[in-house]
Amino acid sequence: FHENHPQYDTHHVKLLDESEAYVPNFIGGSLPRRDAGNCEQYCMTMLTLFKPWRTGQDLRPSQDVLWDDVFNGHSFTERQLEVMKFFHIKYECNDARDDYSAARKKGGKTGPSPFNMDNATLDDLDTQYYNDDGELNISEIEEMVLRTNDWTELSNAEISRRTQMLQAEQIIQASGWLDPMKEKNTSELPSRFNSKEDMSSADWKNVL
Template sequence: MTKMVNLLATKLELGSPMICMYLLQNPDHYTSHHFIPLYWSTFVTEARKYWNPNDISEDNRVLLIKRKNTFIGLSSTFDYTHRPSDHSNYNLYDWISTFTRVKRYTKKNKDEHDSSHINDFNSTSFVSDQFCFLDGHPLAKTHRVQKYRKPELNVPNFIGPPFPRPDKDDREYYCCSMLVLYKPWRSGADLKQPDESWHDAFISYQFSASAAMFIKNMNLRYECLDSRDDFRSQLK
């Protein structure tokens, strides 16, 4: 092992501690939190599709996977909309932070899981229990839902276009986006009534204290930009 480290360090100009980390299958960096990608606009598209099925402007990308010589379309929204019935009260933000999709335990991969390295993130970051997806999920037979051991250390990383502003952009789209993130749902029908606007549904829904704080903080960036513009205008 020492010879390998010395040889690689000389040839590749890499630090010995980093090489040791890779050879011993240890992580090469340490952070207090784990960031989980969340393509938020895909979920908004899925929710709005219930009310506007013929709106071709909405873009919902689907991943094609092959199962037994058959191609199956897999959307990133399936994990949440087909989450276990016991998870019905979780909103999207909390569920993404708390649970993830993993391969179903079999005797073979469970033995591999139990014997994996103690510092491997995938082997130590989850509790042992696994939960079944609802029927209709393309991977319901091969995958399960598993809970992170320390969900409080997970932070959803919003990926996609900038969030709409509550005061200047499309108000309906903004209200829909906030409901999608912070109100439990499985389809768009769970987010508002047929004769109700997204704005009215947003105003009437009682968000949790944490969700209300997140919604408020999501507008801080725009408030800072407005303050910057106001300051610049005063200098002219």
């Protein structure tokens, strides 16, 4: 900081060795894509990450100016442009995964899996990470399901769920919990129990 900055005496920038560096892990929503979706949102996000600012007006002077114009007018460093490119690698991997999965399900010749995984593992990954890049909302998922014609083939996740339900049902049946109640056969006990022996609570405890 400059001498007139309030944190000049207490804060400083330190260049860490590569062995001590950390890789940031973004939490929350996914970063917007540069090649799809809302371009304004992408430009705003990248400017927020890489352009120095204290208030929103430092990022965009007025609401009449498009984020895209500010983005194109800002001079990013080569390192910042490189990091933006790295942001996009995740989506390129997702696209390649989805293309391979779609071709595999259609029975096309895709060759060996680039991930060295069997079909069952790839199905599980498709189910787990299909919405990984945040492109589908609830209405889009419902529409996609309605367009699906194959209602007979069960996914591995559904097969596993039904197998667990069947195992639980078999355990309950074997335990007799679902058997019809037999004829009531209970011995009647007196409402009050009178012991013929007079012992202290400690003696009774020892007996029990």
